[in-house]
Amino acid sequence: MSDSPLSPSPLSNVSTPGQFDAVLGGAIAPASGVVLGGLEGLIWRIKTLPADQQPLALPALLTYGEPGLAELVQWLQHDRPSLQKAAYQLLRDRPEAIAQAAIETCCPWPWLEQQAVFTHASGITALSIHPHHPWMASGCRDGTVTLWDLQTEESRWVIDTEDFIHTLTILPGEQLLCGLGRGRSPIHWHLHHGQRVDGAGHVPHGSSTASGQQPDAMDQLAGQGWLDEAIAWQTVDSPPPQLPTVQPQQPKASLKQIASVTLSDRRYLISASKNMIRIWDLRVGREVMILKGHTSLVTAVAVRSDRPWLVSGSEDRTVRLWGLP
Template structure:
């Protein structure tokens, strides 16, 4: 029996099984043999660890074989006799297209084979020097591997190509929700000189040894922060003092979300679990995942509906999950084609949108996961936000641009240009008139949405800004940075 046949046998399926059936078999076995299920039985846990390793290797071998077959099917275009009277054959190779290597690279990226993905995207660029998405994907992988300078160079190149290819005309036309031209337009950063300062620094929270990665603010003035560790720190907005440390995750915290009431904090982690915290008692009140259900990799993003009934989660396993909070059950599992980096929920809790490396933005029903609308964004996304009335969507991404979309038509309204590095966060003010953005370029910017003009720009930190949150009073902004600080800002909106 060859290695691939053995791999199918390990997954307990036929070698003729479809890729979808293979994936389902892998996920089923991965759940059964997940070591976290046997934490109280050392013997079974050791057996599960060996078993899951074998299952992962088998699945990887099958995917590699399928990718190889797909590649060979394209390479061997025709096999014909060189002459009617001879038995010699001739193999005609066709030059692969950039799109072929791009799709191949995306396949490797989804399976987290980063070396192979980088090779494929490099082949794309060799064939087409202006293939923007290939530069963005290379930048994403290099960033994930910790090569930030090289990643920035890739994103900068993609940005330069996009500027060179830009044909959209700049307008000074005002935006009105009732009607506007269906041609998107670009507004360059030109800060207004105002007598009053719309964004004023007033406090720094120091005392960290690691970069601040994630922030969430409650309605009663508590700030939750997470760095590259297992703990969550709680701070008081008014004083900037730490009031508690939440412990429970067994690996680094990777995302935070706050309930509308501000009484519950939800956290996701590399330990594959989602934990709910009572902020009054400061203790875990429930845990999703990690045993019989949940994500097979780190939890990337979270959002809780306003009625506290439904939780949306995104994972590094390229899946979206919808949970019934009361029953503690996963009710929908949706596979996606590319890495997800961010998630936003509409104010009424009926819709959600995810962003990442997939060129399409998908607006989905929050109960069923059904796609309501797709928007062709054509760029990697790091942050998303719905406007308070639910009619607009703002996106910020790797290419340093912010885009504003009309959700009723799917048309782009603005491209806001001004940041010089990737946009890490976008937030609407509560009245929907102002957009707030933060970036790896260390700045926070305020934008006037009626015109698309930049109101102000503040160099807020000494290093990149990873996260930002607006307090419910609409007057305080918290920003978290790689300079190991949280800063609080007085915001006059």
């Protein structure tokens, strides 16, 4: 049985009534009658449903092939957010060009919901999210770094750096997690097991494996990660410039500052302001969403550009995952 409140017509003819279609004006529609069958009949019935049932009926449009898909794209432009969101969820994984083009021009950030909360022993100082894998790295004020599985909501490994980690960046091509500590010197750990390595992926003498789960098979990762401005100069092939060693003061958990910003697709600016996250559409110059849930200063944010996933860390000792179900 389908969850849709409507029974779709067969695919053979989108313009004629099916077994479960109604005909207004008689079994054989006269010139003055209206045939409520096929795709047009389905659209009419969706519009006449109660508002809370309309999103549940949209999957029936996909039974009408390309015409139904084109109609679903139109619902993506509806003025009611619940219908926009339902259409987006149906279109985001479709391979057709019309669906992909509609998704690229769509703004899904206003529909984000809190998906999970990851509790830590102290305030969050840095975050990074894998661009292809459901993994997130978090750094704490107590010097620990954790790699989390966002699907199972469990940690893959935990290490104690005995340092204040300012920045974390996942480098998927090298299968590395890169961090910056007090001395602004990059530290690398292998994503698979958390073991300390150098920038080329070699294990230094005397390194130990992180505590936590045992290493298991890892998928071959592809693509390139991004480096934030603080470590944009760091590459495997070129040494970093000589930066002055600074002993930074730990920021106070004030609610009167913007502690972190990041970009998504060069279109959306995400800023951590006070105890909330604000998302701005740079193309139209307006705020599209405010995410609330943290109880203290939000100190770090990170996004995955290929899907509406956002993670935020706070002095309230939690990391929150925001996304669409």
